[in-house]
Amino acid sequence: MSRLDARYRLLLRAYPPGRRRAELLDTLMEAAPASRHIPTLREAANLLRHGLRARLGRPAGRGIVVVAAFVALIAGFLGASVAARVAWEFAPDHPSGAALAEIKATVFPGLPAEAARNGDGLFFDPSERSYAGVALYGHSEDFEFSTLILFPTGRFISGSYRSWTAAAQDRLVAAGWQVSDAEVTGPTSIATGEVDDTGRTFTATRDGRALKVETTTDVVDTPAGSFDVTARLDRLTPGYVTAAAVLGLLSGALVGWLLTGWASRRTEHAAPSIRALARLSTIVALVLLLPQALFGVLLLGTATFAAGPPVQPFWSLSLTYGYGCGFLGVLLFAVALASAAVARPGSDSLGAIG
Known part of the structure; x- marks a missing residue:
């Protein structure tokens, strides 16, 4: 050969x-x-x-191509979600011990500081549902990646927030962080559109983490001559998570296309009732799952090129607002595949579901 x-x-x-x-x-x-x-x-x-x-059959028909493309998109989204979720398990956790103490000392030198985490694991769900609860009801609408909030004990620091912000940027640069320019924050005037300068914010990145520092005098009960400071520490998306998501997207799309072709050929000469069941369950499943998949893939593309840390995973809406529809859609696809499995396949032709 x-x-x-x-x-x-x-x-x-x-x-x-x-x-x-x-x-x-x-x-x-x-x-x-x-x-x-x-x-x-x-x-x-x-x-x-x-x-x-x-592999889809029906050389003269175009409907099966459309169905296969939609199924491939849905299966690709599912594959990307699973692959990304697994890959995130290998991402480093939020810093603790000496690493966390070093960050506190850099941001708040000479001051006692505290750290508050809004989730024990990779994600934060305010509903605190068990695995069984998530399986039955999905996550709450505030489901997101966990984060770490750093702040000085007592919250307020005496002095000028402008001077403190500039000094904090210098300290972070000296510690190896990539620091952005500080932005002016405060309430915006409706009449003029001008910002009332009452604070500063900037971001810093290092070792796959993003630190957003905010100072303001707008917090209620802020003492005269003092300002409030918080520093939010998030994880940036590792490159291998993005690579896993893309690979899962392509692999899932291929599997979805091939399964559609297999079901198409299996049901071509099946009994009318089998064909009707496979067709109807597929159409309803597409109606339920296609919007979620389209939006999820768009979020994946947006997250891939975003510079900041992710707030929610790109599949989050499927586990919150669209959870019931998603569960039913997957079940209907399973019905369509089961119908194809029990059908008598055609001997020589390449038929289609549609």
Whole structure:
């Protein structure tokens, strides 16, 4: 077997099993110049495109292509969510012990400081539901990544918040943090649009963490000549989490496409009741799951290029507002696959669900 022959055989696996693969291989090998050792990019793209299309059946129909594309999107979103969730388990936790003490000393030198964490694990859910509760009802709408809030004991610091902010930036730079410029904060005048300068905020990043420092004199009961300070410490998204999400997206999309083709061919010559059950359950599942998948993939794309830390995972809305619809949608897809599994597959044709 030549190198070109082996490459063609690998590409032809995109086609469903059958004699078509051997026929195409013979044609490709006869047409290839003697000097060619690998398929051209155009050949590879055409073989993959037509091979995946052939797995769906109905050469003259376009409905199955639309259904397969939607199912691939949903399965890709599910694959990206699972892969990202697993990858996040390997992300470093919030600092503690000496590492946390070093950050406190840098931000609040010479002052006793405290740290308050809004979640014990990777995420924070105000409802504090058990695993069983999450399985039944999903998370609350405030489900988000856990964070660590640092603040001086007593909360208030005497002096000028402008001078303190500039000094804090210098200390963080000296400690190896990448520090942004400070922004003016305060209430905005409706008439003029000008900001009443009552505080400062800036961000600093180091070692996969983001620190947002805020000073203000707007807090109730702030003593005269003092200001309130808080520093929020979040985790940035590790590169391997993004890579896992993208790989999960592509893998899930491929599995969704192939499963649609399998179900399509299985149900082509099935009894009318089986075909109707598979078709109806698939359509309703698409209605329930497609909006969640579209929005989730958009959030994934946005989060991939965002510079700051993630507040909520890109799949969070599916576990809060869309949880019931998502659970029912997955169940209906399972019904469609079960219908295909018990159906009598066609002998030679490549049918479709639609």
